[in-house]
Amino acid sequence: MQSMNKIQAIPPWLDKATRTLIQDIIDSLSLRHPDLLTIILYGSVARHEERPLEVPHPSDVDLLAVFDTDDPHVAIYHGDALSHTLGLAYNRHLDAPRDVQVLFASRTLQEWDPTFVANVKRDGILLFTRDELPAPFVIAQEHSAKSQPNAL
Amino acid sequence: MLAAAHQQAAEEIEQAIHALKGASYASRMIIEGAWGAAFHWIAFGCETKHRSHQESHARLGTFLRHQGEPDVAEWWDDLDRVRQGGWYGKGIDPEAVQRAQDLLARIHAWATH
Numbered sequence: 001m002q003s004m005n006k007i008q009a010i011p012p013w014l015d016k017a018t019r020t021l022i023q024d025i026i027d028s029l030s031l032r033h034p035d036l037l038t039i040i041l042y043g044s045v046a047r048h049e050e051r052p053l054e055v056p057h058p059s060d061v062d063l064l065a066v067f068d069t070d071d072p073h074v075a076i077y078h079g080d081a082l083s084h085t086l087g088l089a090y091n092r093h094l095d096a097p098r099d100v101q102v103l104f105a106s107r108t109l110q111e112w113d114p115t116f117v118a119n120v121k122r123d124g125i126l127l128f129t130r131d132e133l134p135a136p137f138v139i140a141q142e143h144s145a146k147s148q149p150n151a152l
Numbered sequence: 153m154l155a156a157a158h159q160q161a162a163e164e165i166e167q168a169i170h171a172l173k174g175a176s177y178a179s180r181m182i183i184e185g186a187w188g189a190a191f192h193w194i195a196f197g198c199e200t201k202h203r204s205h206q207e208s209h210a211r212l213g214t215f216l217r218h219q220g221e222p223d224v225a226e227w228w229d230d231l232d233r234v235r236q237g238g239w240y241g242k243g244i245d246p247e248a249v250q251r252a253q254d255l256l257a258r259i260h261a262w263a264t265h
Contacts, residue, residue, distance in 0.1 A: 057210055075237065076251045079230050087226040091217055099211055103233060103240075116240040 004040070004137055008125045011041070013048055014098070018061060021093035021100055026128045028089045029065055029102075033082070037107055038066040038137075039128040042120040053097050061100040063127070064120055066134050072111035075104035107134040153207065155199040162192035162260070169253070179244035186252040187235045190259045194228060197263030224262055231255040 010019045022041075029036050043062035044050045050059035065082075067074050075082070086102055109117050117136060124137070132138065153161075169185045172178035191209055194216070198205040202219050206212055213232075216225035234252045238244055 073245075073247050075233060076247050079233075079251060080226075083226040083230040083233075086229065087217075087222055090213065090225070090229075091222055094214065094217055099214065101232075101236075103236060111237070111241055113240050113242055 004121070004124050004126050004133065006126065007129060008127065010127060011045065011048070011125070013050075014045065014061070015053065015096075017093060017096040018098045018100065021089065021096040022061060022063070022127070024089040024092060025063065025086060025100060025102065028085050029082075030128060030130070032085045033067070035068040036065060036128075037068050037130055037134055038126065040064045040066070040120060040124040040137075041127050042124045046123045046125045058098055061098050063100060063102045064105055064124075065102055066105045066107055066109070069106050070108055070110075072106050072108075074106050078104075109134065109136045153195070155196050155205075158192040158195040158199070158205075162189045162196060162263075165189035165192070166256075166260070169256075179246075179249050180238050182249050183235055183238045183244065183252045186256040187231055190228060190231055190256050193256075193259050193263040194224065197224070197259075200263075221262075224259060227255050227258050227262075231259075 010022050012019075014022075026039055029039065041061070041063055044059045045061050052058060067078075071077065082104060090100075105112060121137060126133070165185050166189050169182050169189070172182055172185075191212070194212065195205040195207070198216070198219060198221075204219065206215050209232075213225040213229045216222070216228060231252060234248055234255070237248055241248075
């Protein structure tokens with residue numbers, strides 16, 4: 001959870017082309033969608049347990065993009081626009097050797113399973129935030145600070 | 153698989169989806185089916201249009217973009233997101249089921265025209 005306290009750099013253990021794609025995704029989503037709140041890297045790459053590029057199926061990069069809405073259907077009702085923004089970024093970086101998967105969420109994360117949210121909280125690396133962290137992550141941050149008073 | 157086999161697989165899955173419509177317990181299966189049928193339609197469409205297709209869903213969006221099919225890639229990526237919502241989401245609602253079917257319909261239309 002320490003990594004969720006402030007914006008971090010895209011992990012240097014990723015190859016340059018994939019890092020460039022991730023940065024383009026962050027820039028494109030934040031520019032074209034002003035309601036974007038936060039982008040969090042989670043999963044095996046965040047834990048630095050990713051399968052390497054040398055194996056047949058290298059790990060994907062997993063991002064969670066959180067939007068400033070309570071609507072749990074944000075990914076469905078805005079699916080075309082969000083997919084197009086991502087598509088433009090993907091088209092610019094066809095050389096990236098890893099897929100970058102982006103899931104969308106409302107600021108309450110109510111539409112996602114609690115185990116999934118807990119995993120994102122546990123492993124997440126904050127790559128972008130426009131303002132304050134969404135509430136589910138702030139609560140976890142305060143809990144983390146209390147349980148690990150020297151962590152900060 | 154040959155293109156015709158992919159077409160047959162896609163049509164059979166679509167028939168199964170049609171039979172399941174309206175069953176409250178079938179939401180997850182319909183989304184999975186839409187994803188599977190879309191994969192087969194993409195293989196069929198790529199083979200008939202570009203004489204090349206993938207037998208795996210891995211990096212299928214990237215493959216489609218390399219084939220000059222960015223719209224289909226976006227539909228596929230979106231459908232894959234809906235599917236992941238089925239696995240990691242709290243539950244399946246009718247909007248997600250409808251979205252999956254809408255995206256499948258787009259991919260079907262592209263593959264057969």
